[in-house]
Amino acid sequence: MIEGVWLWITLAALSLTTMLTRGSFILIGEKGRLPPLVQRALRYAPAAALAALIVPDLLLDHGQLQPFNPKLVAGLVIVAIALRTRNPWLPFILGMGVLIALRKGLGW
């Protein structure tokens, strides 16, 4: 465990990674303008990035491919809910409900 002054130095370094990446093009300003074609391509960035964070969590168990698991079932339920309603709490309540029920109730 990193402690004391070194912990705060570590946190400052991590803060720098936030500013360097988020500020990269915003801070450069005018000179950093991207060609329109690249900008058009970048509209696909959020969807690709979100999926790259979500899908591994649904399909992997400790780094191993596990196509049938409680998280994937809960994930399918969440997609079905998100497609049908805009209620912001329902995906969390039912998603967690399904996951906990499968894990604890059925011991999956």
Add this chain to the structure above:
Amino acid sequence: MESAFRRGAREGMRAFLPISVGLMPWAMVTGIAMRSIGLSELEAMGMSLLVFAATAQLGTLPLIASGAPLWLIFVTGLVLNLRFVIFSAAIAPAFHEHSIARRLASSYLLTDGVFAAVSERLRTSDDPQWRWGCYLAPSLYGWLIWQVCVLIGVLGAGAVPRDWSLEFMATIALMVMLVPMVRTRPMLLAALVGGLGAVLLRDLPLRLGGVVAIALGIAAGFVAEHWQERRAAR
């Protein structure tokens, strides 16, 4: 006559409000996670205020806990934040007319949720004041909700049973953001390639698989869009 800034702010808030609720459980989970590796309340809140990037925080916590060298923690944080370079490039034209102070603030405040909600609106507006309002209002509101809910997680960390798999709430929050985004076929393809790519490339060193997968997903979406247009033109 209402100012352009205020009209922009209202539009930005309207776009961001529905997804902002998804931040709450995610922030609480981040707060709980920081306390669970042994950070004090003060250190956890310090991390939350300084870093303000949940994925980078959650990803580097195990390294901090195991006493990993500073350079490794730095590089890991950088890689986990790399997607923001793409967001930064996409959103930068909205801030060209603004001062360096505003651009610094915009950089610190750039998050997945606000980007997803307003980047398209910023791209299509040519009024700098409208854009500033449309970005700043939801960003500040999101920042405030985030920090308050992290604090709740930090203070309440002891009360939640460990075996409830609360960390899954983070994935649910991301899914709630993604689903409404995938309205066209090229967008769906970008998500599929990004998601499955991240699974298949998971063994690349330094967690680079995620970044490569995102790049492949963007390329797939773009090519599909191009193709669709050519077919429609024929």
